[in-house]
Amino acid sequence: MxxxxxxxxxxxxxxxxxxxxxxxxxxxxxxxxxxxxxxxxxxxxxxxxxxxxxxxxxxxxxxxxxxxxxxxxxxxxxxxxxxxxxxxxxxxxxxxxxxxxxxxxxxxxxxxxxxxxxxQFEGNNEIQFNEINIDTYAKTVSINKSPLELTRREYDLILFFVTNKNRVISKNAIAEHLWGDEMDSIDNFDFLYTHIKNLRKKLTDAGCTDYIHSIYGMGYKFSN
Amino acid sequence: MKLLSKYNRIYLSASIVVFLITGIGYYFVISFALIHQLNHSLKDKLTEIKTYAQSHNALLPITNTRNQIIFYFPTNNPPTKASFSNIPEYVKEEKEIIQFRQLKSIISVNGHRYEVFIREPETETEDLIQLILVITCIIAAFFLLLLFVINRLSFQNIWKPFQHTLAQIQCFNLSTQNEITIQPTDITEFESLNNAVISMSGKVNKEYLSLKNFTENASHEMQTPLAILNARLDLLIQNENISESEIGQLQEMYQAVNRLTRLNKSLLLLTKIENRQFSETETIQLDQIIEEKIVQFGDQMKVREITIEKEIQPVALKMNHHLADIVVNNLISNAIRHNCENGTIKISLNNEEMTISNTGPFGNVDHNNIFKRFQKGRNSEGLGLGLAIVKQICDQYDFIIRYTFENNLHVFRIVF
Structure with missing residues (x-):
């Protein structure tokens, strides 16, 4: 590219x-x-x-x-x-x-x-990361070909993680990505932790490896 | 006091004094002239009597009329100079006391001396003086009235350029950048006033524009170093050998950059609102904006277990969509930030007003300064600009915003 x-x-x-x-x-x-x-x-x-x-x-x-x-x-x-x-x-x-x-x-x-x-040409709107498949056109996620039910924020979150795989992403970057300019103050990350916790639970419940590594005090890294 | 009344008062009293003085002067001059004329006529009569005495060796026969009375008295006094005096005397025919001018002299006829008295009434003189006084007064009154009317009429005309300039100054508003226009005038004072006003307003406008541009440019210029900081931090945290204490420091740097970024954006937004850069309006559904915002803030409210109570009626307003969004956003975000755990936010909206109230500790909220820039609570993590921005927007649309603390709720009320 x-x-x-x-x-x-x-x-x-x-x-x-x-x-x-x-x-x-x-x-x-x-x-x-x-x-x-x-x-x-x-x-x-x-x-x-x-x-x-x-x-x-x-x-x-x-x-x-x-x-x-x-x-x-x-x-x-x-x-x-x-x-x-x-x-x-x-x-x-x-x-x-x-x-x-x-x-x-x-x-x-x-x-x-x-x-x-x-x-890119049609049909290429799928992103594959190991057992995770994201269809960016239909906005759906499946684990090992079985669909995973996610909220809009959780979908945004996993897409953001996968496109930035193997990188450390700061909490600020994630919060800004999810809530954008609308959030006047993102000093409080509690609601971010909630979403990540929920996403992690849904992924592991679906039999997916836990790729979300939290980097203490800083943010997260999505990697093998 | 109006300039016209002040001016009227001065020139009216001055005129009255002048008329009084001239009136009195006039009176004296005229009465002097009339007395002089009476004296003359009395003297003429005396000469006639003297001439008659010389030529006829006898006293002039008396033919008294209403206008002249002559009488003689034999006397032994030596001849003296003729003397004038004023004698009041009761006149039967007129049934009143009348002032007479009297000439007294001593003449000799055939070796006998006689006192001669010649009297003429002063009534005519007095009548004349009275008439003259009345005429003078009438002229004075007419003159004053005329002046008053002329002043009143010409005053408005003369002061028209001034009134126009004054109206322009009163309408002068920095943020709308309206140019002051003047009416041409041939009055030097007004012309210099106009020139001064124009040059002053021009200068003020220029200063304001440059200050405005400065704020905007400064904000934009700050974006680049902030972008560098952000990008470098993003790269730095990719390093796998960072220690935990370094991570803490990096996180604080992130927060600082984030704060600076938001501050910068808010300042820029305030400047833009002040500069009326959001002038295009449309019909917005305020109720829909509120509903959207409630969904957006859902996560934040859920974490703090804040419940929301709403009484929202459909309300359509003519305003800029972006600004309406900001008002609702800032007020709700404010209500969340200053709320307590398990608190409540009440939102009500109808055609007259919107109120957003929240539970929260009763602190020393400064009612007067709450909408000022950089005024924030002691424990607030906000920037202190959110409410200032809301106020600025409300001002633009002539909405009234008020803060009150009632029934243990912090209430922000916007009256449309």
């Missing part, structure tokens, strides 16, 4: 690249408008991470370029401005998703995975 990271801030660019490379993505980087345009014109990517404010031009016009080239690359806008207008304009110009800075890398990774899944 090839990913292009268009971001002028070095530290963010490299952090994203490091995180995504570990997830076996092939990452390329562009630091400004012209180098981004050059790369877009030469290669096709599965997903392009696009910062709107770029040296030498507006990231939104790169979306126009992609449109003109009749390209189907997935685009995830990452922007410091969470202006509603920018978001709507970006999505209208063909971007697939919009993420406001600051974000968690696990969240970014989940969004990238979702975009790539959606861009």
């Amino acid at each position: 090839k990913i292009l990271i268009i971001e002028d801030e070095k530290s963010i660019r490299e952090s994203i690249a490091t995180y995504l490379t570990d997830e076996r993505y092939l990452c390329e980087m562009a630091v400004d408008y012209s180098s981004a345009l050059e790369k877009i014109e030469m290669y096709e990517y599965d997903c392009i991470l696009l910062d709107i404010t770029l040296p030498g031009g507006n990231g939104l016009s790169l979306l126009n370029e992609l449109k003109n080239l009749n390209r189907l690359d997935g685009v995830l806008i990452i922007s410091a401005r969470n202006a509603l207008d920018d978001r709507i304009e970006g999505l209208n110009l063909g971007a697939d998703d919009y993420l406001t800075k600051p974000f968690h890398l696990s969240e970014l990774s989940a969004r990238v995975a979702a975009i790539i899944r959606r861009k």
Whole structure:
């Protein structure tokens, strides 16, 4: 899977690249408008991470370029401005998703995975992790081919875990993923523990190995 | 006191004083002139008597009329200068005492001396003076009335540019950034007032805009370093060799970054609301928004075992959907945060008002400052901006929001 990271801030660019490379993505980087345009014109990517404010031009016009080239690359806008207008304009110009800075890398990774899944041909909307099968189209989960009844939050949780498998995910990242901006304060993680406890119980009851490892005080890791 | 009444009072009293003084002066001048004329006529008569005495060696025969009385008395006194005096005398025909002007002199006829008295009544003089006084008064009164009316009429016209400017200043509102327009005027004072007002409002608007932009830009600029911190932390925790104490520190850093992020977002939101960047309105179903929020906060309420009681009627309001969402969100989140275990939240909604009340410890809630920025309870983990944002939104839509503590409940009431 090839990913292009268009971001002028070095530290963010490299952090994203490091995180995504570990997830076996092939990452390329562009630091400004012209180098981004050059790369877009030469290669096709599965997903392009696009910062709107770029040296030498507006990231939104790169979306126009992609449109003109009749390209189907997935685009995830990452922007410091969470202006509603920018978001709507970006999505209208063909971007697939919009993420406001600051974000968690696990969240970014989940969004990238979702975009790539959606861009792929039909039938490929299933994710397999050992005995766990997730159908992202029907939003169902089955263990060893027997369906598992999950609430919406539990489904979101297991999908988030599986797309970030083998990574330590902080409690903050999980809470923000599940409850998003709506939650004014996520200082209290009690309700998160409840959901994880319930999910873990449902998985083990269905005969699934307990892949959710809690990292003391920090978060969770979904791994063998 | 209105400027017009103040002005009227001053110029009316001044005019009255002036008219009084001129009236009195006028009186004296005219009476002096009339007396002078009487004296003259008396002197003429005396000369006639003297001339007659010289040529005829006899006294002029007396032909007394209503307007002139002459009488002679033989005397031994030596001749003296003619002298004038005022004599009051009862007149039978008029049945009243009348002032007479009298000329007294001593003449010699055929070696005999006679005192001559010539009298003329002053009634005519007095009548004349009275008439003149009345006319003067009438003119004065007419003049004052005319001035009053002219002032009243011209005043409104003259002060029109001022009133216009004043109205503009009263409507001046920083957040709507309305420009002050002025009416052209040829009055120098008003023109300089207008110029001063325009330059002042321009300056204020500019300062406000730059401050506004500063807040917005500062918030945006902060997003990038926050993103770096977040991303670096996300990478750092992947390290398998972190000790437990380091994990604790990392978690605290996460919390700090998270807090800063939320603070930043809230400040940005406040600025945007202040700048009226959420101006587009639509008809929203407030009851639906509340129901959605109750579902969203379900997890938080379940953990703290908070029960919810609601009396919600369908209510449609014209407002921005995002802002309506924020109001409900912040109030419910506030009601959860400041609640106690096994507490209750009551939500009621009808066409007049929405109230969200919650159980919770009765602390020293500062009623006056509760909606101010960065005002929060001692144990609150919130940012102290949630209620300020709610207040700001209510202000934008002219809703009244009030906090009360009644029946052991903290009540937030919004009257639409």
